[in-house]
Amino acid sequence: DGGITQSPKYLFRKEGQNVTLSCEQNLNHDAMYWYRQDPGQGLRLIYYSQIVNDFQKGDIAEGYSVSREKKESFPLTVTSAQKNPTAFYLCASLGQGATQPQHFGDGTRLSIL
Amino acid sequence: AQKVTQAQTEISVVEKEDVTLDCVYETRDTTYYLFWYKQPPSGELVFLIRRNSFDEQNEISGRYSWNFQKSTSSFNFTITASQVVDSAVYFCALSDPLWAGSYQLTFGKGTKLSVIP
Numbered sequence: 647d648g649g650i651t652q653s654p655k656y657l658f659r660k661e662g663q664n665v666t667l668s669c670e671q672n673l674n675h676d677a678m679y680w681y682r683q684d685p686g687q688g689l690r691l692i693y694y695s696q697i698v699n700d701f702q703k704g705d706i707a708e709g710y711s712v713s714r715e716k717k718e719s720f721p722l723t724v725t726s727a728q729k730n731p732t733a734f735y736l737c738a739s740l741g742q743g744a745t746q747p748q749h750f751g752d753g754t755r756l757s758i759l
Numbered sequence: 760a761q762k763v764t765q766a767q768t769e770i771s772v773v774e775k776e777d778v779t780l781d782c783v784y785e786t787r788d789t790t791y792y793l794f795w796y797k798q799p800p801s802g803e804l805v806f807l808i809r810r811n812s813f814d815e816q817n818e819i820s821g822r823y824s825w826n827f828q829k830s831t832s833s834f835n836f837t838i839t840a841s842q843v844v845d846s847a848v849y850f851c852a853l854s855d856p857l858w859a860g861s862y863q864l865t866f867g868k869g870t871k872l873s874v875i876p
Contacts, residue, residue, distance in 0.1 A: 688866030
């Protein structure tokens with residue numbers, strides 16, 4: 647089945663540690679997005695990429711980094727500079743021309759140890 | 760700047776009641792998409808509907824219906840004869856203007872719906 651796979655489902659980070667969240671899609675979508683969700687809040691855009699080897703900052707990019715070396719993959723690294731990383735992270739993808747809505751993964755829940 | 764307001768933070772209804780979730784949006788552009796997503800307790804986002812700003816026809820899909828009024832910048836969602844399985848957080852979202860080509864979404868803070876048996 648085509649879809650988006652996010653891993654791991656749960657992730658724990660120690661103070662001062664970088665962690666990487668995986669997002670893989672087999673939908674042949676060009677654009678990919680990372681959102682952060684805090685309790686009682688809507689989703690906020692961290693980074694997005696419309697094409698391989700190119701990505702743009704969203705509204706809350708500070709403390710995060712991404713790469714887009716392959717069309718299928720858009721990993722998100724939460725760096726030690728992100729002082730409040732505890733949140734639910736959702737990855738999404740979108741096909742060219744946006745004929746379909748953004749398709750979301752199941753999310754990764756990140757907590758601080 | 761784009762903004763989506765879902766004024767209802769939490770709603771509780773008894774099963775079989777009808778319930779309307781409100782969504783008001785702000786944008787300076789004339790071409791955009793509006794969305795509703797459902798987030799059950801498991802966390803994934805389930806797409807419900809997308810509306811083009813040019814299409815103000817109301818839509819019905821089973822027990823779900825949507826009322827889009829451009830004049831009041833509202834895109835409300837009604838569930839008829841609610842069921843326990845409808846319990847979830849519902850998000851309204853607004854896309855960037857279509858000419859921008861980025862299709863970024865601005866989300867409201869969500870409305871948590873609890874349907875009591």
